[in-house]
Amino acid sequence: MKFAPVEDAQRFLAQHLDVEMFELFILDANGVPRGKLLHRDELIAVYENGRPLPSTILGLTLQGDDVENSGLVWDVGDIDCRAYPLEGSLVRLPWRRIPTAAVQVSMHPTEGLPATIADPRHLLISVIERLNADGYYPVMACELEFYLLDAKRDVNGRPQPALDADGARPRQTQVYGLRELEQIEPFLADLYAACKLHGIPARTAISEYAPGQVEITLEHGDALEAMDQAVRYKRLVKAVAHTHGMQATFMAKPFDDLAGSGMHMHVSIADAEGVNLFASQDPAGTPLLRNAVGGMLESLLDSLLLFCPNANSYRRFQANSYAPLAPTWGVDNRTVSLRVPGGPAHTRHIEHRICGADANPYLAAAAILAGIHRGITHNIDPGAPVEGNGYAQATRLLPTDWLTSLTALENSAWARDALGTEFLGVYLAVKRAEYRQFMAEVGEQDWRWYLTQA
Numbered sequence: 001m002k003f004a005p006v007e008d009a010q011r012f013l014a015q016h017l018d019v020e021m022f023e024l025f026i027l028d029a030n031g032v033p034r035g036k037l038l039h040r041d042e043l044i045a046v047y048e049n050g051r052p053l054p055s056t057i058l059g060l061t062l063q064g065d066d067v068e069n070s071g072l073v074w075d076v077g078d079i080d081c082r083a084y085p086l087e088g089s090l091v092r093l094p095w096r097r098i099p100t101a102a103v104q105v106s107m108h109p110t111e112g113l114p115a116t117i118a119d120p121r122h123l124l125i126s127v128i129e130r131l132n133a134d135g136y137y138p139v140m141a142c143e144l145e146f147y148l149l150d151a152k153r154d155v156n157g158r159p160q161p162a163l164d165a166d167g168a169r170p171r172q173t174q175v176y177g178l179r180e181l182e183q184i185e186p187f188l189a190d191l192y193a194a195c196k197l198h199g200i201p202a203r204t205a206i207s208e209y210a211p212g213q214v215e216i217t218l219e220h221g222d223a224l225e226a227m228d229q230a231v232r233y234k235r236l237v238k239a240v241a242h243t244h245g246m247q248a249t250f251m252a253k254p255f256d257d258l259a260g261s262g263m264h265m266h267v268s269i270a271d272a273e274g275v276n277l278f279a280s281q282d283p284a285g286t287p288l289l290r291n292a293v294g295g296m297l298e299s300l301l302d303s304l305l306l307f308c309p310n311a312n313s314y315r316r317f318q319a320n321s322y323a324p325l326a327p328t329w330g331v332d333n334r335t336v337s338l339r340v341p342g343g344p345a346h347t348r349h350i351e352h353r354i355c356g357a358d359a360n361p362y363l364a365a366a367a368i369l370a371g372i373h374r375g376i377t378h379n380i381d382p383g384a385p386v387e388g389n390g391y392a393q394a395t396r397l398l399p400t401d402w403l404t405s406l407t408a409l410e411n412s413a414w415a416r417d418a419l420g421t422e423f424l425g426v427y428l429a430v431k432r433a434e435y436r437q438f439m440a441e442v443g444e445q446d447w448r449w450y451l452t453q454a
Contacts, residue, residue: 003084006047031360050082058118082111117422120362138223142230145261161212170211210258230361252356253315260316261357268349294382295375302412303367326394335390370418
């Protein structure tokens with residue numbers, strides 16, 4: 001684990017004399033940033049000695065509740081665990097009224113115990129290190145879809161797409177529409193500027209398959225660095241949208257009649273010199289690529305909760321919706337779960353199309369890479385790639401409910417070995433608590449279906 005040197009903080013303070021506050025954050029298993037707002041005078045001490053954070057901070061539900069059987073509450077007395085800043089994460093937040101910067105932290109391997117075991121970034125590092133030990137160096141990138149919503153709800157209290165620059169509410173799909181991007185140009189300009197300031201390689205912007213839905217691709221790079229960028233990018237999107245009077249959401253399925261939002265994960269494996277081991281003139285890639293696909297397919301059900309972590313995640317899985325339904329793969333085919341895109345031989349890679357935009361990038365990447373390692377280690381053959389309509393040819397379907405995925409991860413011997421029993425103990429305790437809480441809540445849908453019929 002590489003933490004930032006104190007010189008980074010000293011240099012930043014000297015260059016930004018007006019910055020008064022620092023937002024210190026760590027990402028929990030649900031992908032929620034949690035932390036503290038510190039005064040300028042406290043920053044150097046954070047770099048020198050770390051910052052104590054309660055053990056419970058990495059064992060909370062999505063609603064921010066303690067999970068008593070996570071092992072991070074009463075069992076350890078909610079002990080303080082030390083977190084340290086990550087290199088390159090100290091950046092200014094130019095939109096804040098009080099001059100403020102942000103710094104991302106992660107638990108120390110020993111001083112951060114017991115919370116270290118639940119730190120999702122540590123899990124990804126451990127999976128990457130096992131690949132490195134065998135001479136494999138993963139390269140990854142994210143494509144994240146999101147909706148831009150009006151800060152105000154409609155007359156029924158429901159979310160609605162944000163007004164465009166002409167003051168109109170978008171109603172049409174207009175996938176790849178250029179006018180739709182032009183209409184949100186002020187937002188995009190500020191977002192690209194913020195990404196540049198934060199060192200995040202934001203590239204192509206696309207008007208996606210629903211009114212108000214946008215996708216921006218991030219550039220390929222070292223797997224850990226790419227996921228760090230994805231985490232910080234999601235925070236930037238939300239913050240910049242807020243300054244424009246909008247709400248950005250990465251919810252997997254915010255509207256029942258519109259497209260869901262996914263997080264497509266692009267992955268390849270390089271050698272120690274950076275040469276792409278999937279590179280091939282064959283559009284289906286090298287034998288190593290096929291083994292990687294085989295491992296991901298074989299691990300898919302066991303990993304699904306990490307790709308689709310919430311009840312709403314499963315509403316995204318509908319036929320002919322570009323959201324995959326089956327453990328399938330193909331070459332340049334968007335009806336399958338694992339797609340090998342076309343392009344020059346040296347760019348050959350796998351596009352993992354299963355994750356919802358609500359997934360934690362660290363955990364999703366860890367599960368993907370662990371599946372790849374499984375396929376390479378055991379020489380798993382994925383079978384022939386699907387040609388044509390993958391929806392019509394599917395012989396097995398993914399589960400479309402939260403509980404089935406939760407149980408599959410809970411019962412997986414492979415996941416315990418690949419991801420660790422300690423991490424899974426905390427994560428599954430959190431997800432079980434969320435499941436009980438979600439299912440116990442009575443709301444509008446229950447009243448609409450059952451109030452007069454039962």
